[in-house]
Amino acid sequence: MFHKTLPGFIEVICGSMFSGKTEELLRRLKRAQIGRQKVQVFKPAIDNRYSTDHVQSHDSSRVPSRAIEKAMDILSQVDDNTRVVGIDEAQFFDDTVVEVAQKLAYRGIRVIVAGLDMDFRGQPFGPMPKLLAVAEQVTKLSAVCVVCGSPATRTQRVTGPMGPEAPRIAVGAKEMYEARCRFCHEPFESEIRMSHLPRSSFHQTSLETGHTGESA
Ligand code: ADP
């Protein structure tokens, strides 16, 4: 019963920007280190917001990490005695990160993946849906909506490229994005909102009736 001694599995931490994904990842990694387990952390090279050799949360806690161009490079960089692998900002990798996480888990490694579940338009982001599907454990965190104070599940782009043609990836920190709830989020894609009502009446109507499609 060899497999019973292998602890390999996949945990995913997802949510909007500012929801505390990196904080939660760092918390889990610190606890593994307290348990004297060797930890390695990777992130995509594209995420250079704070530094290229650390994973850092918005409140400035950080751990050393390696910036990786392609998800597949993680496989060759994980040492034999590593027990826990953390991957932050996983939404920026392509679908091969799913295969990589699976392979590591089959090697007996605990894989903790953090990433944005949705892009700034509210669409599923990159490999995250697949990672969520294959994970043993999923944690969905929320931030606080800066408009109304409700739990925030969406990321609003407030500066930089916007509109239907805007690129999905424009890496930025606090000044480019803010956390918003479903009703305060403006995804610039009217078909998603099912309504051209202004934000306030949409919010009120949907809260009162549960949906807006049939009011006339
Ligand atoms: P993530 O990795 O999900 O983007 P971080 O772990 O880097 O998030 O940062 C989470 C921290 O961001 C919170 O503990 C809080 O200090 C700060 N923060 C800033 N704006 C917000 C917000 N609107 N809602 C919740 N936390 C926020």
Ligand code: MG
């Ligand atoms: Mg983060």
Ligand code: ZN
């Ligand atoms: Zn709101």
